[in-house]
Amino acid sequence: MPAWPRTPEAPRNVTLLTALAARQPARSAAPEITSRERPVLRERGQREVFCGLTSIVWLHRKIQDAFFLVVGSRTCAHLLQSAAGVMIFAEPRFATAIMEERDLAGMADANAELDRIVDELLQRRPDIKTLFLVGSCPSEVIKLDLGRAAHRLSTRYAPRLRIVSYSGSGIETTFTQGEDACLAALAAEAPAAPADASPSLLVVGSLPDIVEDQFARLFEALGVPVAFFPARRSDRIPAIGPSTRVLLAQPFLGETLSRLQSRGATWLPAAFPFGAEGTTDWLRAAAEAWGVAPARFQACVAPGRARAERALARHRALLAGKSVFFFPDSQLEPSLARFLTRELGMRALEVGTPYLHRDITAPELAQLAPETVLSEGQDVDLQLARCRSLRPDLTVCGLGLANPLEAEGLATKWSIELVFSPVHGFDQAGDLAGLFARPLKRRELLGAAA
Amino acid sequence: MKLAVWTYEGPPHVGALRVATAMRGLHYVLHAPQGDTYADLLFTMIERRDRRPPVTYTTFQARDLGSDTADLFKAAARDAYDRFQPEAMIVGASCTAELIQDDPGGLARALDLPVPVIALDLPSYQKKESWGAAETFFQLVKSLAGPAPRARAAAVQPACNILGPTALGFRHRDDVIEVTRILERLGVRVNVTAPWGARPQDLARLPDADFNVVLYPEIAGVAAAWLEKTHGLPAVRIQPIGVKATRAFIEEVARLAGVDPAPALDAPGSRSGWWSRSVDSNYLTQKRVFVFGEANRAIAAARVAADEFGFEIVGLGAYNREFAREVRAAAESYGLAALITDDYLEVERAIAEAQPELVLGTQMERHIAKRLCLACAVISAPAHVQDFPARYSPQMGFEGANVLFDTWAHPLVMGLEEHLLAMFRDDFEFNDAAGPSHLHAGAAPPPVAAEPEPAAADAAIVWTAEATAELSKIPFFVRGKARRNTEAFAASQGLSAIRIDTLYDARSHFTR
Numbered sequence: 001m002p003a004w005p006r007t008p009e010a011p012r013n014v015t016l017l018t019a020l021a022a023r024q025p026a027r028s029a030a031p032e033i034t035s036r037e038r039p040v041l042r043e044r045g046q047r048e049v050f051c052g053l054t055s056i057v058w059l060h061r062k063i064q065d066a067f068f069l070v071v072g073s074r075t076c077a078h079l080l081q082s083a084a085g086v087m088i089f090a091e092p093r094f095a096t097a098i099m100e101e102r103d104l105a106g107m108a109d110a111n112a113e114l115d116r117i118v119d120e121l122l123q124r125r126p127d128i129k130t131l132f133l134v135g136s137c138p139s140e141v142i143k144l145d146l147g148r149a150a151h152r153l154s155t156r157y158a159p160r161l162r163i164v165s166y167s168g169s170g171i172e173t174t175f176t177q178g179e180d181a182c183l184a185a186l187a188a189e190a191p192a193a194p195a196d197a198s199p200s201l202l203v204v205g206s207l208p209d210i211v212e213d214q215f216a217r218l219f220e221a222l223g224v225p226v227a228f229f230p231a232r233r234s235d236r237i238p239a240i241g242p243s244t245r246v247l248l249a250q251p252f253l254g255e256t257l258s259r260l261q262s263r264g265a266t267w268l269p270a271a272f273p274f275g276a277e278g279t280t281d282w283l284r285a286a287a288e289a290w291g292v293a294p295a296r297f298q299a300c301v302a303p304g305r306a307r308a309e310r311a312l313a314r315h316r317a318l319l320a321g322k323s324v325f326f327f328p329d330s331q332l333e334p335s336l337a338r339f340l341t342r343e344l345g346m347r348a349l350e351v352g353t354p355y356l357h358r359d360i361t362a363p364e365l366a367q368l369a370p371e372t373v374l375s376e377g378q379d380v381d382l383q384l385a386r387c388r389s390l391r392p393d394l395t396v397c398g399l400g401l402a403n404p405l406e407a408e409g410l411a412t413k414w415s416i417e418l419v420f421s422p423v424h425g426f427d428q429a430g431d432l433a434g435l436f437a438r439p440l441k442r443r444e445l446l447g448a449a450a
Numbered sequence: 451m452k453l454a455v456w457t458y459e460g461p462p463h464v465g466a467l468r469v470a471t472a473m474r475g476l477h478y479v480l481h482a483p484q485g486d487t488y489a490d491l492l493f494t495m496i497e498r499r500d501r502r503p504p505v506t507y508t509t510f511q512a513r514d515l516g517s518d519t520a521d522l523f524k525a526a527a528r529d530a531y532d533r534f535q536p537e538a539m540i541v542g543a544s545c546t547a548e549l550i551q552d553d554p555g556g557l558a559r560a561l562d563l564p565v566p567v568i569a570l571d572l573p574s575y576q577k578k579e580s581w582g583a584a585e586t587f588f589q590l591v592k593s594l595a596g597p598a599p600r601a602r603a604a605a606v607q608p609a610c611n612i613l614g615p616t617a618l619g620f621r622h623r624d625d626v627i628e629v630t631r632i633l634e635r636l637g638v639r640v641n642v643t644a645p646w647g648a649r650p651q652d653l654a655r656l657p658d659a660d661f662n663v664v665l666y667p668e669i670a671g672v673a674a675a676w677l678e679k680t681h682g683l684p685a686v687r688i689q690p691i692g693v694k695a696t697r698a699f700i701e702e703v704a705r706l707a708g709v710d711p712a713p714a715l716d717a718p719g720s721r722s723g724w725w726s727r728s729v730d731s732n733y734l735t736q737k738r739v740f741v742f743g744e745a746n747r748a749i750a751a752a753r754v755a756a757d758e759f760g761f762e763i764v765g766l767g768a769y770n771r772e773f774a775r776e777v778r779a780a781a782e783s784y785g786l787a788a789l790i791t792d793d794y795l796e797v798e799r800a801i802a803e804a805q806p807e808l809v810l811g812t813q814m815e816r817h818i819a820k821r822l823c824l825a826c827a828v829i830s831a832p833a834h835v836q837d838f839p840a841r842y843s844p845q846m847g848f849e850g851a852n853v854l855f856d857t858w859a860h861p862l863v864m865g866l867e868e869h870l871l872a873m874f875r876d877d878f879e880f881n882d883a884a885g886p887s888h889l890h891a892g893a894a895p896p897p898v899a900a901e902p903e904p905a906a907a908d909a910a911i912v913w914t915a916e917a918t919a920e921l922s923k924i925p926f927f928v929r930g931k932a933r934r935n936t937e938a939f940a941a942s943q944g945l946s947a948i949r950i951d952t953l954y955d956a957r958s959h960f961t962r
Contacts, residue, residue, distance in 0.1 A: 045509075050488055051483070052485075073545035075546075077454045078460040078461060092455065097453055098452045098454050101573070103575075113451040137545070140512070141549045169483070400494050402495075403498060404500060404502045
């Protein structure tokens with residue numbers, strides 16, 4: 001296990017590999033390596049990644065009556081603004097309580113100041129139903145206890161307002177781990193499912209509404225009762241208990257998963273719903289848990305799967321045989337590498353990920369080619385050197401690296417788009433492939449650099 | 451604590467990054483947690499730079515705290531030196547590292563690197579981006595140019611330094627070119643331009659010049675004052691923004707250089723003066739303009755708007771407090787109280803209140819103007835990717851004045867279009883509710899606040915139906931003001947109802 005401060009001991013589901021072995025269809029012709037055998041290149045150096053605060057940019061669009069108040073510094077406010085592409089939303093449902101010299105020098109009581117800011121905020125936004133107090137690097141370093149602050153403010157504002165705290169700090173979270181920390185905190189707020197409740201499916205991870213609706217229709221057709229977490233409105237948090245079966249929609253939700261498991265929920269391991277195969281595998285995990293007959297399953301997924309395959313075929317000609325190199329960003333990398341290699345015929349040279357959750361991504365790792373290098377953590381200068389020497393056809397990287405690499409003649413795909421766009425499910429499979437194809441297509445259209 | 455939705459300035463270490471990124475052969479080692487690397491994208495995406503900013507972040511995590519963050523810093527600094535072989539390094543801390551007090555300056559000195567290492571002390575919880583850029587540039591100049599005045603050889607040609615342009619500056623790239631051309635025409639040699647394009651060894655040559663040109667006082671003002679005091683270099687502090695200021699700038703440079711200003715004053719490409727005088731521009735007369743941005747830029751923009759384009763300044767403000775005094779003085783000259791704030795919501799309220807026809811502002815004001823359906827042009831950082839155009843587009847010099855005329859006049863409703871708006875105001879397909887045609891298709895109709903509404907019940911003043919109908923004939927962008935003025939007038943006269951006469955009495959009362 002890497003030394004990772006907040007992630008608890010990863011859930012070790014001993015039945016996982018057995019379950020996988022039983023469910024893996026015969027389609028995998030490539031030799032498989034189980035995730036525990038695959039070597040991982042671990043690096044510690046400069047990490048060119050976002051911190052967890054960045055996930056607020058999509059979380060605040062998903063939970064429509066929530067407000068995210070970062071307790072931090074001017075840097076936090078500047079990051080959110082820069083990552084959000086500067087003011088897409090006129091008055092967003094996020095803000096920063098910027099700590100100043102007075103707060104640090106003890107001239108002002110930080111807790112009293114926070115209460116004052118929350119009062120000010122609620123006067124302006126009486127419509128909000130959940131307030132997230134989000135910890136940052138400076139608030140963690142000065143040990144400002146936001147959990148206690150949330151408790152204190154809750155007693156004042158209940159039941160009008162729910163107040164929840166979590167940390168999105170860079171010293172504890174990387175990019176999408178901010179969503180994990182948020183959902184883990186929110187899971188504690190979920191009501192308990194009655195002991196005699198019949199099993200129900202919980203899809204965990206924020207998805208664009210349109211994708212959520214597509215999945216809801218599929219589960220309905222399969223006869224699987226489903227709820228989504230997080231819910232669009234905070235007064236509709238689904239109940240959780242031993243009757244809950246969890247299907248993760250995102251691979252970066254390790255802490256949320258263990259929080260749900262500690263409340264009795266059962267996890268259904270699966271590949272992630274990217275592409276035709278990934279989505280089929282993901283839906284099958286739920287169908288099998290509900291004992292849906294294979295014929296009915298086929299009937300339900302076949303039309304969507306066929307649409308996805310047709311859409312993917314359009315991009316395969318351009319992408320097949322091309323090499324791809326992933327810099328670490330969102331933890332989606334192993335899943336996307338599986339999608340690109342298995343479904344579009346690309347070759348993954350290196351798959352970098354900020355944190356590798358071996359159990360959660362086991363179904364994906366099992367399908368990666370043996371020669372693909374898996375790396376965890378980062379030393380950005382060393383990784384750039386590897387990338388330059390391999391000269392991949394496509395490099396998936398963050399915004400800080402993309403233009404410099406383009407200037408060196410490498411085609412790049414900015415990874416942040418993979419998190420901001422609807423990419424899950426059958427009907428987005430073609431769009432997902434298109435995100436990778438577009439930089440290559442563009443180079444073709446423009447010809448040699450002027 | 452201060453509640454912030456959007457911010458005009460980043461933290462001070464981003465100012466230091468702007469200086470480092472503008473230079474060559476300099477490397478910045480920044481003690482910072484992971485996540486602070488987001489700052490790289492400002493340069494690679496917004497400014498479309500083709501290389502990574504010259505900065506190494508230590509990117510410490512929670513597990514490093516209390517154990518070996520100091521070692522981490524030392525290793526990062528040593529590796530950065532080995533890898534990038536800079537001519538000089540700057541070292542410092544971001545907001546979180548400031549709290550753990552590892553003393554990057556002391557740690558870097560202990561490494562005994564064979565190049566100058568300059569420690570930056572940028573208090574993140576007090577200061578902001580512009581201040582950070584000014585302080586960084588000052589420390590670099592002070593360390594590299596040395597304390598002792600040097601004897602200057604009597605040169606055949608007068609020489610100056612151009613100080614202030616940085617990465618992510620609003621049109622700094624093009625202003626440097628434009629100002630260099632003016633200096634060339636005057637026969638003045640540019641000794642060093644800094645930080646833009648300069649190497650650390652160039653900063654050591656700064657005292658070789660005869661004087662300094664301070665293009666951006668918010669960045670180079672402190673360094674120029676030090677060069678004046680220590681090395682006896684006088685400074686030209688006139689920003690050549692607009693035709694008049696450009697001429698004043700040329701006269702001042704010529705005076706310090708002891709040359710004839712005439713070659714530079716004769717500028718055949720200067721068109722904005724004639725464009726502004728031509729009859730087609732009559733419609734620009736006393737257009738109501740709200741100006742907000744970086745202080746020096748805002749003062750200059752207001753001056754050009756008022757003196758060269760004949761606009762009326764209805765609001766003037768700045769987000770950086772370092773020049774608040776100057777902004778207040780400028781605002782007073784227009785009979786206004788300056789708005790000094792970094793609270794974007796306060797700026798939005800002030801703009802809605804002033805009901806301008808044109809907003810000259812930053813990227814923030816562009817969004818405010820879009821919401822209020824007002825015309826807008828960007829004049830200052832912070833700026834958007836679209837404010838870094840591919841084409842040559844300076845703000846300074848005679849060509850800069852041409853650019854200002856085009857970019858400020860074009861968003862406005864043109865003269866003829868204004869007449870048509872009035873003529874067809876009740877037309878079924880061309881009316882107020884359809885929104886002005888110069889805004890993009892689908893633009894929301896003017897906000898409700900600008901619509902005529904009867905006075906609030908508690909005001910005890912009633913609008914008659916006739917007066918309300920008459921009010922609706924006034925163009926939407928001044929209607930709110932007309933309504934408020936009329937109500938204020940009615941109240942001052944002790945009237946309980948507003949009739950058509952009241953409306954016109956009020957108008958004559960307020961028209962001076």
